[in-house]
Amino acid sequence: xxxxxxxxxxxxxxxxxxxxxxxxxxxxxxxxxxxxxxxxxxxxxxxxxxxxxxxxxxxxxxxxxxxxxxxxxxxxxxxxxxxxxxxxxxxxxxxxxxxxxxxxxxxxxxxxxxxxxxxxxxxxxxxxxxxxxxxxxxxxxxxxxxxxxxxxxxxxxxxxxxxxxxxxxxxxxxxxxxxxxxxxxxxxxxxxxxxxxxxxxxxxxxxxxxxxxxxxxxxxxxxxxxxxxxxxxxxxxxxxxxxxxxxxxxxxxxxxxxxxxxxxxxxxxxxxxxxxxxxxxxxxxxxxxxxxxxxxxxxxxxxxxxxxxxxxxxxxxxxxxxxxxxxxxxxxxxxxxxxxx
Amino acid sequence: xxxxxxxxxxxxxxxxxxxxxxxxxxxxxxxxxxxxxxxxxxxxxxxxxxxxxxxxxxxxxxxxxxxxxxxxxxxxxxxxxxxxxxxxxxxxxxxxxxxxxxxxxxxxxxxxxxxxxxxxxxxxxxxxxxxxxxxxxxxxxxxxxxxxxxxxxxxxxxxxxxxxxxxxxxxxxxxxxxxxxxxxxxxxxxxxxxxxxxxxxxxxxxxxxxxxxxxxxxxxxxxxxxxxxxxxxxxxxxxxxxxxxxxxxxxxxxxxxxxxxxxxxxxxxxxxxxxxxxxxxxxxxxxxxxxxxxxxxxxxxxxxxxxxxxxxxxxxxxxxxxxxxxxxxxxxxxxxxxxxx
Numbered sequence: 001x002x003x004x005x006x007x008x009x010x011x012x013x014x015x016x017x018x019x020x021x022x023x024x025x026x027x028x029x030x031x032x033x034x035x036x037x038x039x040x041x042x043x044x045x046x047x048x049x050x051x052x053x054x055x056x057x058x059x060x061x062x063x064x065x066x067x068x069x070x071x072x073x074x075x076x077x078x079x080x081x082x083x084x085x086x087x088x089x090x091x092x093x094x095x096x097x098x099x100x101x102x103x104x105x106x107x108x109x110x111x112x113x114x115x116x117x118x119x120x121x122x123x124x125x126x127x128x129x130x131x132x133x134x135x136x137x138x139x140x141x142x143x144x145x146x147x148x149x150x151x152x153x154x155x156x157x158x159x160x161x162x163x164x165x166x167x168x169x170x171x172x173x174x175x176x177x178x179x180x181x182x183x184x185x186x187x188x189x190x191x192x193x194x195x196x197x198x199x200x201x202x203x204x205x206x207x208x209x210x211x212x213x214x215x216x217x218x219x220x221x222x223x224x225x226x227x228x229x230x231x232x233x234x235x236x237x238x239x240x241x242x243x244x245x246x247x248x249x250x251x252x253x254x255x256x257x258x259x260x261x262x263x264x265x266x267x268x269x270x271x272x273x274x275x276x277x278x279x280x281x282x283x284x285x286x287x288x289x290x291x292x293x294x295x296x297x298x299x300x301x302x303x304x305x306x307x308x309x310x311x312x313x314x315x316x317x318x319x320x321x322x323x324x325x326x327x328x329x330x331x332x333x334x335x336x337x338x339x340x341x
Numbered sequence: 342x343x344x345x346x347x348x349x350x351x352x353x354x355x356x357x358x359x360x361x362x363x364x365x366x367x368x369x370x371x372x373x374x375x376x377x378x379x380x381x382x383x384x385x386x387x388x389x390x391x392x393x394x395x396x397x398x399x400x401x402x403x404x405x406x407x408x409x410x411x412x413x414x415x416x417x418x419x420x421x422x423x424x425x426x427x428x429x430x431x432x433x434x435x436x437x438x439x440x441x442x443x444x445x446x447x448x449x450x451x452x453x454x455x456x457x458x459x460x461x462x463x464x465x466x467x468x469x470x471x472x473x474x475x476x477x478x479x480x481x482x483x484x485x486x487x488x489x490x491x492x493x494x495x496x497x498x499x500x501x502x503x504x505x506x507x508x509x510x511x512x513x514x515x516x517x518x519x520x521x522x523x524x525x526x527x528x529x530x531x532x533x534x535x536x537x538x539x540x541x542x543x544x545x546x547x548x549x550x551x552x553x554x555x556x557x558x559x560x561x562x563x564x565x566x567x568x569x570x571x572x573x574x575x576x577x578x579x580x581x582x583x584x585x586x587x588x589x590x591x592x593x594x595x596x597x598x599x600x601x602x603x604x605x606x607x608x609x610x611x612x613x614x615x616x617x618x619x620x621x622x623x624x625x626x627x628x629x630x631x632x633x634x635x636x637x638x639x640x641x642x643x644x645x646x647x648x649x650x651x652x653x654x655x656x657x658x659x660x661x662x663x664x665x666x667x668x669x670x671x672x673x674x675x676x677x678x679x680x681x682x
Contacts, residue, residue, distance in 0.1 A: 157655025175663070315617055
């Protein structure tokens, strides 16, 4: 019997269609890679990208070899940094200018190593780059939220195969984050407990959907997963803001993130995937209301959500907001647990 | 300058990134078709499908040749018809059994003609089949909503290329419909006007996003379109429930629908697409509350939404709920207007 399951954080229903019971081998997706010869992210070709914003370097000056991680502006940004928001009405609609920042974090000089293959020390440098860019971008008071995400593989929207993540600063809280922030705030006002802490507690006691537990982190599949092998990485202790993590916690996060990516790679043979960092927005001034600031979102609980891109979104999913997931999160967790890392 | 635009019906923001300004020829997608030899929807192979639920026939008995439109249960349903909902809590979550109906409407006996190539009279028979199935399924009081949609092309999720649409009856109002219904109801209580009637009025006066106007229907691109060449078909006069349309209006709708599909086919060379019928839910009994019924959703305004599948949904869109649309709805409308039908 298939089930409809409710996610209290996302506020959505999902159809877990277990009768279609699909296993990892049903999902193998062909991989396409881009040629190293013409890759602008490669070592020694620093002049092919816009000038770097941030870099971890052993040697060398900016925009020359000697780097381990490099952050550059996206050459084809979705949003531009120059200008004012100019929020306004237009008939029954509303519109504002497409102001934002769009950066690329090149995670390694090596064209052929993906994030799962980097060492924990190398991944730690990537996480430090993320944190540094979060902290820098939030000084720009036009930006309401920073979206940190990774597209891995052509099927997941990556145009270059050289390992990289992206950071987009947006002038509005995105709808998905807005829902999670609102729900966490309402839950905390009613109960003086964090919703996500409560979900983690329940999952650790149940164990069915736990993939791996670390001292301070846990990897699990969500009860109402929209997609096969959807997986999340949570800090076990309440923490609302990724950008405030101390170095020691970044180092353990690197170990947990590598573990999660390695298990997926092993079970699904290097699947295309997207992951997104969900974190609290920076405190920001209210648009057009001098002296007014937003509150700090202490009630939120940051985490990373990963979706392997194994199935297609068709008419039903797009038109209803319901997803049909042919692999139960319990089966997915069992496969990932057994995989080893 | 790109823009962020607000859709007051969908309650979402979209990024119109006009600087990427993509034109129809940038979007050509390869088409794959399935072989007629092994197509279970083909004329003369009626025994290959589950027994038919509804058919338009000139001659012949059920499940034999002689038909023009045929409705059958989906062989691999997402939801099953047998059983009870058994709505219940599960720790911090909620769950109910996957009860529903999943039907396939085979739109023509001819393997090689897609919906755009059918005559208005043939499309009218398809619309009558939709209406008949809506009216029949709403007699089952476990079903809260019927989702009528079409996947055209492999890239849009169609597993068979023989022209067909699908109808899924679900035991909950889907999230996308729930938002639209709530927003229309709130708008009407505040203003005693229909939100969608007001949007259509504004668009007809502006003209920028109008593709084609008929006596009772209008085809337009939405102001805050999430995808390139997204297009909608609205009845101009207020009507909340597709299933209550009289025959004469179905016949004109067939002409308008064919016009919309033909223009898309011409501008984008037979693109993969999904369309969905958005309509009011049937009046339904409140789960577990004998004697309580839902109100009738008079404030809603039914319509058809179509999305050509030309771009990928990557990490940013999935993780934020923001979409980045590289073609402005004004440009898309101009291309579709000029195309002729």
